[in-house]
Amino acid sequence: MNKVEAIEDVLGVEALGSGVGLSLPGGATPEHVVAPRDAEECARLMRWATSSGIGVLPVGVGARSRPFESEGRWVALSTERMDGIETYEAADLTLTAAAGTPMADVAAAMRPHKQWAPFDPPRVGEGTIGGFVSVADSGPLWAGYGEVRNHVLGATIVTGDGRILRLGGRVVKNVAGFDLLKLVVGGRGSFGVVTSVCIRAFPEPIEDRVLVLASASLPELAGPALQVATAPIVPVSSVIVDRLPTSDTPGLVIRLHGSRVTVDADQRRLEAHLGLKLATIDNRATFAAEVSNRGASDDIVIRVSTLPSLLGGLLGVVDGAGASSVGLDAYGARGRVSFSESEGSQAARFLDAASALGATVAVESAPHTSPLWARADEKTSHEAELMDGLRRAFDPEGVLWPTRS
Amino acid sequence: MIRSLSPDVIARLRDIVGARNVISEPDRLVVYESDGLTAYRVSPLAVVLPASTEEVSAVVSLLGREGVAVIPRGAGTGLSGGALPTAGGVVVGTARMNRILSIDEADRLARVQPGVINSRLTTATEPYGLYYAPDPSSQSTCTLGGNVAENSGGPHCLKYGVTSRYVTGLTVVMGDGRVVELGGAHRWAAGTPDFLGLFVGSEGCFGIATEIEVRLLPLTEGVRTILGIFETMEAAGRAVTEIIGSGLMPAAVEIVDKATIEAVEASVFAAGYPTDAGAALVIEFDGTEAGLDEEAEAAARCCRANGAREIRSASTEEERVALWKGRKKAFGAMGRIAPDLLVQDATVPRTRLPEVLARITEIGEEYDLKIANVFHAGDGNLHPNILFDRNDQDEVDRVEAASKAIMTLCVQVGGTITGEHGVGVDKRQYMTLVHNETELDMLRRVRRVFDPSGLLNPGKVVPDPDGAVA
Numbered sequence: 001m002n003k004v005e006a007i008e009d010v011l012g013v014e015a016l017g018s019g020v021g022l023s024l025p026g027g028a029t030p031e032h033v034v035a036p037r038d039a040e041e042c043a044r045l046m047r048w049a050t051s052s053g054i055g056v057l058p059v060g061v062g063a064r065s066r067p068f069e070s071e072g073r074w075v076a077l078s079t080e081r082m083d084g085i086e087t088y089e090a091a092d093l094t095l096t097a098a099a100g101t102p103m104a105d106v107a108a109a110m111r112p113h114k115q116w117a118p119f120d121p122p123r124v125g126e127g128t129i130g131g132f133v134s135v136a137d138s139g140p141l142w143a144g145y146g147e148v149r150n151h152v153l154g155a156t157i158v159t160g161d162g163r164i165l166r167l168g169g170r171v172v173k174n175v176a177g178f179d180l181l182k183l184v185v186g187g188r189g190s191f192g193v194v195t196s197v198c199i200r201a202f203p204e205p206i207e208d209r210v211l212v213l214a215s216a217s218l219p220e221l222a223g224p225a226l227q228v229a230t231a232p233i234v235p236v237s238s239v240i241v242d243r244l245p246t247s248d249t250p251g252l253v254i255r256l257h258g259s260r261v262t263v264d265a266d267q268r269r270l271e272a273h274l275g276l277k278l279a280t281i282d283n284r285a286t287f288a289a290e291v292s293n294r295g296a297s298d299d300i301v302i303r304v305s306t307l308p309s310l311l312g313g314l315l316g317v318v319d320g321a322g323a324s325s326v327g328l329d330a331y332g333a334r335g336r337v338s339f340s341e342s343e344g345s346q347a348a349r350f351l352d353a354a355s356a357l358g359a360t361v362a363v364e365s366a367p368h369t370s371p372l373w374a375r376a377d378e379k380t381s382h383e384a385e386l387m388d389g390l391r392r393a394f395d396p397e398g399v400l401w402p403t404r405s
Numbered sequence: 406m407i408r409s410l411s412p413d414v415i416a417r418l419r420d421i422v423g424a425r426n427v428i429s430e431p432d433r434l435v436v437y438e439s440d441g442l443t444a445y446r447v448s449p450l451a452v453v454l455p456a457s458t459e460e461v462s463a464v465v466s467l468l469g470r471e472g473v474a475v476i477p478r479g480a481g482t483g484l485s486g487g488a489l490p491t492a493g494g495v496v497v498g499t500a501r502m503n504r505i506l507s508i509d510e511a512d513r514l515a516r517v518q519p520g521v522i523n524s525r526l527t528t529a530t531e532p533y534g535l536y537y538a539p540d541p542s543s544q545s546t547c548t549l550g551g552n553v554a555e556n557s558g559g560p561h562c563l564k565y566g567v568t569s570r571y572v573t574g575l576t577v578v579m580g581d582g583r584v585v586e587l588g589g590a591h592r593w594a595a596g597t598p599d600f601l602g603l604f605v606g607s608e609g610c611f612g613i614a615t616e617i618e619v620r621l622l623p624l625t626e627g628v629r630t631i632l633g634i635f636e637t638m639e640a641a642g643r644a645v646t647e648i649i650g651s652g653l654m655p656a657a658v659e660i661v662d663k664a665t666i667e668a669v670e671a672s673v674f675a676a677g678y679p680t681d682a683g684a685a686l687v688i689e690f691d692g693t694e695a696g697l698d699e700e701a702e703a704a705a706r707c708c709r710a711n712g713a714r715e716i717r718s719a720s721t722e723e724e725r726v727a728l729w730k731g732r733k734k735a736f737g738a739m740g741r742i743a744p745d746l747l748v749q750d751a752t753v754p755r756t757r758l759p760e761v762l763a764r765i766t767e768i769g770e771e772y773d774l775k776i777a778n779v780f781h782a783g784d785g786n787l788h789p790n791i792l793f794d795r796n797d798q799d800e801v802d803r804v805e806a807a808s809k810a811i812m813t814l815c816v817q818v819g820g821t822i823t824g825e826h827g828v829g830v831d832k833r834q835y836m837t838l839v840h841n842e843t844e845l846d847m848l849r850r851v852r853r854v855f856d857p858s859g860l861l862n863p864g865k866v867v868p869d870p871d872g873a874v875a
C-alpha cells in the first residue's frame with residue numbers, strides 16, 4: 001500500500017489536505033498534508049505513523065521559517081479541520097475551542113460578552129488557538145495580566161505514539177498531579193499535537209488608555225523605561241519602539257486599564273513618578289496593534305531578553321545595530337529586533353554584542369538557508385537533557401518533528 | 406525497605422551537615438512523623454538539615470547511593486501528606502536554609518533559600534515598596550520551598566495568581582545529587598519549554614529546590630474591604646458570580662458558611678458575624694486609592710441585588726482586620742469544637758458553587774457529619790472542613806466516604822480534586838477520578854525523567870500502576 005492509500009485507510013480520503021497557504025518551516029515540502037478532524041483521528045494517525053516509521057510535522061506552531069530537512073518520509077499535520085468553539089462559559093470566564101479555531105473567531109465570540117483574551121504578541125489575530133498556545137507568547141500585556149501559561153486551563157493533546165491526554169481542565173486552580181500542561185503551553189508541538197484548548201477569558205477593561213512618550217533616540221528612553229519598570233503602579237503594558245505609528249520617532253508606549261477614575265489616577269501617579277507629561281493616543285486599537293508588531297516585521301527576527309536594570313546597555317547596542325524594526329517590553333526587558341535579509345551580517349553582530357552584555361538572544365525567524373539559525377537555541381546542557389528525556393516520554397519513536405535532534 | 410541507617414551513613418551525613426543537624430533519636434523524630442494532615446504518621450529513619458545547595462546535593466547523592474528514599478520537607482504545614490515520611494526514608498528539611506539571598510529593587514526580584522517563611526519575604530521587601538503576592542493562609546509559618554512544591558494559592562491569588570506566576574527561576578538538586586538551574590527572569594528569549602512551570606507543583610518528587618528566584622510587586626496604595634451577610638449560601642454564590650462577571654477585579658472574594666460562623670462566634674476568635682446568617686462574604690479590592698470606593702460600592706450593589714441583608718465596610722486597618730477575622734480564624738475556631746478536622750480542598754467552575762454547596766450539605770447529612778465551608782469563592786476553590794474524632798472508627802469511616810462523595814461531586818460538575826493543597830498521599834486514591842490510566846502512566850514517565858531512581862518522595866502524587874495507593 002502506498003502512503004496515500006494508507007492515510008485514506010486510516011482517516012478517510014477527506015483527511016488529505018492541500019497544503020495551500022500552510023505556514024510550514026522553511027524548506028519543508030510534505031508529500032502530504034493530513035488534517036484529522038479530532039483527537040481520536042489524530043491519535044489514529046500518530047499510531048499509524050509510529051508503526052510505519054513515518055514522521056509527522058505539526059504545522060502552525062510558530063516555526064514558520066525554521067529550516068527543515070528530513071531524510072525519512074514524513075507528512076505534515078494541519079489542525080485546519082479541528083475548528084470551532086466547543087464551549088464558552090461566559091459567566092465562568094472560560095472558553096474551550098478546537099486547536100484549529102482562528103484566534104479571530106475566539107475574539108469575536110468573546111466580544112459580545114465584553115470579554116477578551118488579553119495577549120498581544122505580534123500578529124496574534126492571524127493564527128489559530130492551538131498555534132497560540134503552542135507558542136505561548138504573551139506579548140507586553142503580560143505585565144498586567146500574566147503570561148499565557150497562567151491562563152491556559154486545559155488542553156487535549158495527542159502524543160507522538162498516539163495517546164490522547166486530557167491535561168488540566170476548566171477551573172482556574174488545579175494541582176491534581178504534575179503540571180504537564182506547562183510543557184504543552186510553549187512546547188511548539190514537541191510533546192504532542194494540541195487538539196483542543198481551554199483558556200481563561202477576561203472582562204474587557206472599562207477604560208483602555210494608551211499613553212506615549214516620544215524621544216529623539218532609543219538610548220534616551222532607557223531612563224524613562226526603568227522609571228516605568230519601578231513605578232508604584234504597574235501599567236498593563238509598556239513598550240519601547242524604534243518608530244511610533246504617529247511620529248516616526250522612537251517612543252515609549254504605555255497602556256493603563258481599569259475604571260475611568262483609576263486610570264486617571266494611575267496616569268497622574270505615573271507622570272509624577274516620571275516627572276513629565278505623557279501624550280494620550282485616540283486611535284488606540286490600531287496604534288496598539290502596530291506597536292505589538294514592531295520588532296517582528298522583517299525577514300530576520302531576533303528575540304532578546306535581559307533585566308530591566310540592564311535595558312539601558314541593551315538599548316545602546318540596539319541603537320547602533322542597523323535594525324529595521326524594534327519592539328521591547330520595558331517591564332520585562334524583552335522583545336524583538338528585526339533586520340532585513342540583506343542585513344544578515346548586522347544581525348550577527350547584534351547577536352554577539354547583545355550576548356556580550358549578558359542578554360539572552362535567539363533567532364526566531366530568518367531565511368531558512370541563513371547561517372544565523374545556528375543561534376536559534378539557547379538551551380543549557382541540563383535543559384537539553386530534560387528535553388530529550390521528556391520527548392522520549394511523550395514521543396518514544398521520535399515521530400513528531402522528524403528531524404529535530 | 407531499609408530499616409535503619411548504618412552508623413557509617415549517619416557519620417557521613419554528620420560530616421556533611423554537622424553532627425547537630427542529623428536527627429536520629431526516636432523521641433526527636435516524633436515532630437517529623439506527619440505534616441498538617443495528622444491522620445497519617447510514619448517515623449523517618451532520620452532527619453537531615455542541610456544549610457546550602459552543596460550540602461543538599463551531597464546528602465541526596467549519599468542517600469541515593471545507599472538506596473534510601475528522600476522526603477523533602479519545609480515547615481510541614483502541608484495538608485495532603487506531601488512531607489509525610491516514607492517508611493525507611495530520610496527527611497531532608499530546609500529549616501536551616503532560611504536566608505534571603507538578595508532583593509533586587511530595580512528588577513523587582515528576590516532570590517531566597519527554600520526555608521524562608523512566606524510572610525518574611527514580604528516583611529523584608531516592604532522597605533523597598535515591594536511585596537510577594539501569593540499569600541497562603543498559612544503564610545506566617547509555611548516556607549517558600551513548600552509553596553513552590555505545592556504551587557500554593559491564597560485569598561489574594563484571585564487577582565494576582567498563584568505561586569507559579571511569581572517563580573522566575575530555581576536552583577534544584579536532582580535525585581542523583583546534580584545541581585541544575587531552571588528558568589531565570591532574564592531568559593525569556595531562550596524559548597525553552599517551561600521546565601520551571603513543570604517543576605512548580607511537583608510536590609518534592611522532581612528534585613529539591615535550593616534557591617528560588619521570585620518576582621515582587623509594588624505595594625498597593627490602598628485597600629477596601631466589605632463584608633456581605635446573606636441568608637443563604639446560594640445567594641452569596643450568586644453575588645460572587647455577578648461581581649466577577651461584571652468586570653470588577655476584586656483582590657479576594659472569600660466565603661464562610663453558617664457552620665463556620667457559628668464555630669467562630671462560639672470561640673475566643675468571635676468576630677461579630679451574626680450567627681443566624683447563612684453565609685458571610687468577604688470582598689476586598691486593592692490598588693490605586695482613587696478607584697477603590699467606586700469598586701467597593703459596585704460590589705456592595707451586587708451583594709444587595711442578590712439579597713444581602715447587611716453590608717459592613719472597613720475604613721481603617723483595625724476595621725479591616727475585624728472583617729477578615731471570621732475568615733482567618735475559621736480553622737483555629739473549628740479546631741476547638743472538634744478533636745479533629747479534615748481540611749478538604751477541591752475546585753469547581755465558579756457558577757456551579759451554589760448547587761455544589763447545597764449538595765455538600767446533603768452529603769454531611771447523609772453521613773451524619775458536621776461540614777463547615779470556608780473557601781476562595783472567587784476562583785471556585787472549596788474547602789469543606791469535616792469535623793470528627795479520630796478515636797471513633799465509625800466516624801473516621803464516614804469521613805472517608807463523605808470525602809470521596811465530595812470529590813466525585815466536584816469532578817462531575819467539571820471541577821477537580823485539589824486546587825491548592827496538592828495530592829500528596831491523601832488524594833492519590835482520587836487521582837483516577839480525574840486521570841485515566843494513560844494519563845497516570847504519563848505522570849509516572851515524566852517523574853522518571855526527573856528522578857530515574859524513584860527515591861524522591863516515593864509513594865506520593867501518582868497511584869501505583871496496580872492501583873495501590875497506600
Ligand SMILES: Cc1cc2nc3c(=O)[nH]c(=O)nc-3n(C[C@H](O)[C@H](O)[C@H](O)COP(=O)(O)OP(=O)(O)OC[C@H]3O[C@@H](n4cnc5c(N)ncnc54)[C@H](O)[C@@H]3O)c2cc1C
Pocket residue numbers: 440441476477478479480481482483484486487488499519540541542543546547548549550551552553554555556557558559560608609610612613614615736825826862
Ligand atoms: C492553617 C493552614 C492554612 C493553609 N492555607 C493554605 C492556603 O491558603 N493556600 C494553600 O495553597 N495552602 C494552604 N495551606 C497548606 C500549606 O501551608 C501549603 O501547602 C504550603 O505551601 C506548605 O509549605 P510547607 O513549607 O509547610 O511545606 P511542607 O508541608 O513541609 O511540604 C509540602 C510539600 O513540599 C515538598 N517540599 C518542601 N520543601 C521543598 C523544597 N525545597 N523542594 C522541593 N520540595 C519541597 C514536600 O516534600 C511536600 O511534598 C494551609 C495549611 C494550613 C495548616
